[in-house]
Amino acid sequence: MDRRRVEEKFFLVLMVGATVVIVSSLILILVQVLLKGLPALNLAMITQTPKGGFYLGKEGGILNAIVGSLYLAGGATLLSVLLSLPVALYLNVYARSGTFVTFCRFSFDVLCGVPSIVFGAFGLAIMLFLKMRASLLAGIITIALLIFPIMIRAMDEVIRMVPRELVDASDALGATRLETSFRVVARQALPGILTAVLIAFGRGIGDAASVLFTAGFTDYIPDSLLRPAASLPLAIFFQLGSPLNEVKDRAYASALILTIIILAISLIARWISKKFAAHVIK
Amino acid sequence: MAVNRRLKDVLSRRAMFILTILSALVIVLIIVGLYLKARPILGSKPLGELLFSTRWRPLKGQFGFFPFIMGTLWVTGVAVFIAVPLSLLSSVYLSEYASTRIRRLVSPLIDILAGIPSVVYGVWGILVVVPLIKDHIAPLAKTFSTGYSILAAGIVLAIMIFPVIINVSVEVFRSVPDELRDASLALGATRWQTVKRVVLRKALPGVIAAVVLGISRAFGETMAVLMVAGNVARVPHSVLDPAYPLPALIANNYGEMLTIPLYDSALLLAAFILMLVVLLFNVLSRLILNRIERGIR
Numbered sequence: 001m002d003r004r005r006v007e008e009k010f011f012l013v014l015m016v017g018a019t020v021v022i023v024s025s026l027i028l029i030l031v032q033v034l035l036k037g038l039p040a041l042n043l044a045m046i047t048q049t050p051k052g053g054f055y056l057g058k059e060g061g062i063l064n065a066i067v068g069s070l071y072l073a074g075g076a077t078l079l080s081v082l083l084s085l086p087v088a089l090y091l092n093v094y095a096r097s098g099t100f101v102t103f104c105r106f107s108f109d110v111l112c113g114v115p116s117i118v119f120g121a122f123g124l125a126i127m128l129f130l131k132m133r134a135s136l137l138a139g140i141i142t143i144a145l146l147i148f149p150i151m152i153r154a155m156d157e158v159i160r161m162v163p164r165e166l167v168d169a170s171d172a173l174g175a176t177r178l179e180t181s182f183r184v185v186a187r188q189a190l191p192g193i194l195t196a197v198l199i200a201f202g203r204g205i206g207d208a209a210s211v212l213f214t215a216g217f218t219d220y221i222p223d224s225l226l227r228p229a230a231s232l233p234l235a236i237f238f239q240l241g242s243p244l245n246e247v248k249d250r251a252y253a254s255a256l257i258l259t260i261i262i263l264a265i266s267l268i269a270r271w272i273s274k275k276f277a278a279h280v281i282k
Numbered sequence: 283m284a285v286n287r288r289l290k291d292v293l294s295r296r297a298m299f300i301l302t303i304l305s306a307l308v309i310v311l312i313i314v315g316l317y318l319k320a321r322p323i324l325g326s327k328p329l330g331e332l333l334f335s336t337r338w339r340p341l342k343g344q345f346g347f348f349p350f351i352m353g354t355l356w357v358t359g360v361a362v363f364i365a366v367p368l369s370l371l372s373s374v375y376l377s378e379y380a381s382t383r384i385r386r387l388v389s390p391l392i393d394i395l396a397g398i399p400s401v402v403y404g405v406w407g408i409l410v411v412v413p414l415i416k417d418h419i420a421p422l423a424k425t426f427s428t429g430y431s432i433l434a435a436g437i438v439l440a441i442m443i444f445p446v447i448i449n450v451s452v453e454v455f456r457s458v459p460d461e462l463r464d465a466s467l468a469l470g471a472t473r474w475q476t477v478k479r480v481v482l483r484k485a486l487p488g489v490i491a492a493v494v495l496g497i498s499r500a501f502g503e504t505m506a507v508l509m510v511a512g513n514v515a516r517v518p519h520s521v522l523d524p525a526y527p528l529p530a531l532i533a534n535n536y537g538e539m540l541t542i543p544l545y546d547s548a549l550l551l552a553a554f555i556l557m558l559v560v561l562l563f564n565v566l567s568r569l570i571l572n573r574i575e576r577g578i579r
Contacts, residue, residue, distance in 0.1 A: 095302075240408065
């Protein structure tokens, strides 16, 4: 009897310990990135593009990478929404069930697990085939390929939760499926859809391996889709490779900026799903 | 008016159907595309040589992937060794023991952990893990290490796959019916005995699926590993050796020197191998998870 009690306690301690280790590793990462990044962070970092000698520790900032990342992730998110929303609606309002729907969901699930370096390599292979150069457009398309399955699955999950009665009521009023899709189902699932969009955006803005070959890197803010674009993750990566401490410090500051953007996105997503949940018919 | 609405409905149905099919086939497109690009090297070298030769000299036309494959296996192995026990213990705690308050506190934190970009994990690895290994762990083992090693990559990767394993296995534990727990508790079993003999046994396939998803995530992770693994193309012999995993090989070399014959084909073969392994792992675990999910509904 006593042995059982001891075993119970022993494993409880292990379990709590494991949870503490995991949670504290997160806090450790955030705190250390903050502590290292904060001293090097200044207004010039986020308001200027690199000046001459920036990579030798001279003046300038990483505005090129911040704007480049926003363009890349923003464009990719836009492209993905145009694809994902119709697909998620089709799976739930039009097709509803059957082998086809199961196959599609399965395919998107598997696609979510494909490493981003594979998308990057695939993207470059396509670009070489089309004789394209590294550009904002190529980066946007590659990131879109990376994030659209995530977006579809996230949208699918929330659209699936829309009560069947709402769809039936809309059908009974003589609405076509298209009207039901966009005026009833999409509106009802709007908070979840917005959250899905933000999750995908966050994934897109933080990914480096997919844009490594496809978007290129430049000190300028791209003024056309066909120009190369810098990105924050790559700016961090390249600056960290420098032997100079001033440049390395900037890499830490850039990592802090990226982390803050990601945290902000995650907070906004949470806020949206709480705020708008009030308007949803239960 | 009515005809107009109908027409719109029919047209949009067609368009949406085509979009759905196309996007579901992207995965096939990627596999076929990578295979076509990898075919030149598969056609000119025996597969056995590609997979098991240790000679990697692209300029001389020698493409032995063995050091990179071993690098990937070592790094993934260390990550799994660290991550699996910790995340399973933690998910049992979160699903079976923790109060709602703790669960509400911890689960958003784990979501945040999942959202941190891999390059930030890499930065953290360089800042904390690499010096730790160089200054403390390697001297402890009485050897020298630059810190850029399998162990560093494994630790960083382990933290990156915590959320994958935890989120999936908490879902799986939740799918175990409460009646089973009640029955076990009513028979006088302690909570841990219930977990061990009932919940874990019932949830075993799902837990395996969760672990496999974690492995496949670790397998393909690129940037963080690239930054801390050291990238030396030699077969590693200890966790303190540097390694050069497949994703890092692709990231470091693809896009440059594509004039060397067969080089780009070799790198896309690496991507193809990566893709096949990840695909296999994902398909397996998704099949298991889909069955569990069907059981609930």
